[in-house]
Amino acid sequence: MTDYASMLQPDKGQSAHTIHLVNPDGFDEWLKALPDRERQSVTAQGFTGKEAELAILAGKEADAWSAVIGVANPEKLSSWCLAKAAENLPAGEYRLVEGEPGQAAFGWLCAQYRFDRYKQDPEAVGTKTLLTSKPAIIDEMVALAEATDLVRTLVNIPASDLGPAELQDAAETIATNHGAEMSVISGTDLTEGYPMIDAVGRAAATDRAPRLIELQWGKTDDPRIAIVGKGVCFDSGGLNIKGAAGMRWMKKDMGGAAHALALAGLIMARKLPVRLHLLIPAVENAIAGNAFRPGDIIPSRKGLSVEIGNTDAEGRLILGDALSKACEDEPELLIDFATLTGAARGALGPDLPALFTDDAELADDIIAAGIAGDDPIWQLPLWNGYDEWLKSPTADISSTSSVPMAGASTAALFLRKFVENGTKWSHLDTFAWRNAAKPGRPKGGEALGIRAHWGMLKKRYLPE
Structure with missing residues (x-):
C-alpha cells in the first residue's frame, strides 16, 4: 500500500513550495498583487482561477517557485480541491499560503494512489507532501x-x-x-x-x-x-x-x-x-x-x-x-x-x-x-x-x-x-x-x- 503517512506531515516551518488558492471572483485582485514576473507567468499559462486550473509562479531563483490552483471557495475546501495539484505537481513539500487544507488533505492523499502491479515499467512518481499546522487531522486522513x-x-x-x-x-x-x-x-x-x-x-x-x-x-x-x-x-x-x-x-x-x-x-x-x-x-x-x-x-x-x-x-x-x-x-x-x-x-x-x-x-x-x-x-x-x-x-x-x-x-x-x-x-x-x-x-x-x-x-x- 502507498505510504500515505509520508504525504501529510506537521508544518514545522521546513522549506516548502507554497500553493495559492484562487477562484474567479478573487482572481483579478489576486493577480494585481503579484510581482510583474509572477503575473506574466500566470498570464502566459492561461490561468483564470477556474476550478482545478493549475499554474506555476516563477520565483527569483530556479527552486523558489510556487503554485496556484483554482478552487470553488478558498475559505471552504472540499475533499477534492487539492487533488489536481497533487496529481500534477512534482515531488516535494508544499504548504498553503493561507488557511489549512482540512478535508482537502484527503483528496491530496488519494490523488497519489497508484495501481501498477501488472505494468512492466511503472512510472516512477515521487512523494508529494502537504504540510499542516493542525497535525490532529493527520491520523484520520x-x-x-x-x-x-x-x-x-x-x-x-x-x-x-x-x-x-x-x-x-x-x-x-x-x-x-x-x-x-x-x-x-x-x-x-x-x-x-x-x-x-x-x-x-x-x-x-x-x-x-x-x-x-x-x-x-x-x-x-x-x-x-x-x-x-x-x-x-x-x-x-x-x-x-x-x-x-x-x-x-x-x-x-x-x-x-x-x-x-x-x-x-x-x-x-x-x-x-x-x-x-x-x-x-x-x-x-x-x-x-x-x-x-x-x-x-x-x-x-x-x-x-x-x-x-x-x-x-x-x-x-x-x-x-x-x-x-x-x-x-x-x-x-x-x-x-x-x-x-x-x-x-x-x-x-x-x-x-x-x-x-x-x-x-x-x-x-x-x-x-x-x-x-x-x-x-x-x-x-x-x-x-x-x-x-x-x-x-x-x-x-x-x-x-x-x-x-x-x-x-x-x-x-x-x-x-x-x-x-x-x-x-x-x-x-x-x-x-x-x-x-x-x-x-x-x-x-x-x-x-x-x-x-x-x-x-x-x-x-x-x-x-
Missing part, C-alpha cells in the same frame, strides 16, 4: 486514504488473482494487524449451515470454493455492530449467463466485501469503542454441472425456502445467509454493502450509492455525514407494497421480483426478509467503480459510501 486504497486495490485486482481464498487472505491481514479474531466456515459446515452461500458458490473450482469469513474485534461489553459485505469474486451470471458486456467488469462484484473490509479496518485503526462483527460471504458464481438452476428451491439459514428466479441474482442469496447469522448475535446496528443491482445504477448513476433503511434517523445520519464528507448517498424506498412481488407459489419467497420494475427496492426487500424485526439495519447498493477519472479519483475501483458510514459511526460512538 491517513486512515481514510488507506481504507480507500484497500477498496480500490481489491476491486482492481483481476479475478484470476482474487478469488474467495485471496479475499480470505486480505481479511486475515486486517485481523492480524489489529488483533482481531477470525474464523472461516467452508465445506460441509457451510453446506449445512449456510445453504444459500453454498448453492451460489458450489460450481466453482475447488481452489475457489465458497466460504463465510468472519472477524470479531473489540470489548465484548461494548455496543455490538455487524458489517456484511457481498463477496462475489467473479459473477458469470451462472446458468442465466451474462452477455459479454455485462460480464466484462464482474471482477468488481466483490466490491461490497471490499467496502466492508475497509470500514472494519478503519473502525479498528481508529479504535472505535464497539464490538465489531464482520461477515464476508465469499464465492464465485460459476457454471458447471452442479450449478444451481432457475426454478430450484433452496433452503436458507433462517429456514425460509427460496425459489430461484434467476441465477444472476446471486448476491442477495449469499447476503441473506450472512445477514441471518449477524442477527443471531443481536447487534444494535447492522450494515451491509453490496454491488447488488443494475437498477440502482439506472436510477442514480455511478456516483450515488443507493441507501435502504426503515430507520429514518439512521438514514439522516448517513446522508448528512456523506454530505459533510463529500461522499454523497441517496436514499431509495423500502416500499412495503412491493413485497408481494416476491411471492412464490411453491416456496416461502422468490429470489426475484415478478414485476420488472423497482429492481433495487425489491432486492433490498428480499434482504429485509433475513433481518430480524427490530434490528437497526441499512443496506448500501454501491457501484464500487469509476467509469471516468476525476481529480483524485482514477478510473477503476472506487470507495463509494465508506466515509459517509464512518461519519455516522463517529457521531454515534465517538461524540465530541
Whole structure:
C-alpha cells in the first residue's frame, strides 16, 4: 500500500513550495498583487482561477517557485480541491499560503494512489507532501486514504488473482494487524449451515470454493455492530449467463466485501469503542454441472425456502445467509454493502450509492455525514407494497421480483426478509467503480459510501 503517512506531515516551518488558492471572483485582485514576473507567468499559462486550473509562479531563483490552483471557495475546501495539484505537481513539500487544507488533505492523499502491479515499467512518481499546522487531522486522513486504497486495490485486482481464498487472505491481514479474531466456515459446515452461500458458490473450482469469513474485534461489553459485505469474486451470471458486456467488469462484484473490509479496518485503526462483527460471504458464481438452476428451491439459514428466479441474482442469496447469522448475535446496528443491482445504477448513476433503511434517523445520519464528507448517498424506498412481488407459489419467497420494475427496492426487500424485526439495519447498493477519472479519483475501483458510514459511526460512538 502507498505510504500515505509520508504525504501529510506537521508544518514545522521546513522549506516548502507554497500553493495559492484562487477562484474567479478573487482572481483579478489576486493577480494585481503579484510581482510583474509572477503575473506574466500566470498570464502566459492561461490561468483564470477556474476550478482545478493549475499554474506555476516563477520565483527569483530556479527552486523558489510556487503554485496556484483554482478552487470553488478558498475559505471552504472540499475533499477534492487539492487533488489536481497533487496529481500534477512534482515531488516535494508544499504548504498553503493561507488557511489549512482540512478535508482537502484527503483528496491530496488519494490523488497519489497508484495501481501498477501488472505494468512492466511503472512510472516512477515521487512523494508529494502537504504540510499542516493542525497535525490532529493527520491520523484520520491517513486512515481514510488507506481504507480507500484497500477498496480500490481489491476491486482492481483481476479475478484470476482474487478469488474467495485471496479475499480470505486480505481479511486475515486486517485481523492480524489489529488483533482481531477470525474464523472461516467452508465445506460441509457451510453446506449445512449456510445453504444459500453454498448453492451460489458450489460450481466453482475447488481452489475457489465458497466460504463465510468472519472477524470479531473489540470489548465484548461494548455496543455490538455487524458489517456484511457481498463477496462475489467473479459473477458469470451462472446458468442465466451474462452477455459479454455485462460480464466484462464482474471482477468488481466483490466490491461490497471490499467496502466492508475497509470500514472494519478503519473502525479498528481508529479504535472505535464497539464490538465489531464482520461477515464476508465469499464465492464465485460459476457454471458447471452442479450449478444451481432457475426454478430450484433452496433452503436458507433462517429456514425460509427460496425459489430461484434467476441465477444472476446471486448476491442477495449469499447476503441473506450472512445477514441471518449477524442477527443471531443481536447487534444494535447492522450494515451491509453490496454491488447488488443494475437498477440502482439506472436510477442514480455511478456516483450515488443507493441507501435502504426503515430507520429514518439512521438514514439522516448517513446522508448528512456523506454530505459533510463529500461522499454523497441517496436514499431509495423500502416500499412495503412491493413485497408481494416476491411471492412464490411453491416456496416461502422468490429470489426475484415478478414485476420488472423497482429492481433495487425489491432486492433490498428480499434482504429485509433475513433481518430480524427490530434490528437497526441499512443496506448500501454501491457501484464500487469509476467509469471516468476525476481529480483524485482514477478510473477503476472506487470507495463509494465508506466515509459517509464512518461519519455516522463517529457521531454515534465517538461524540465530541
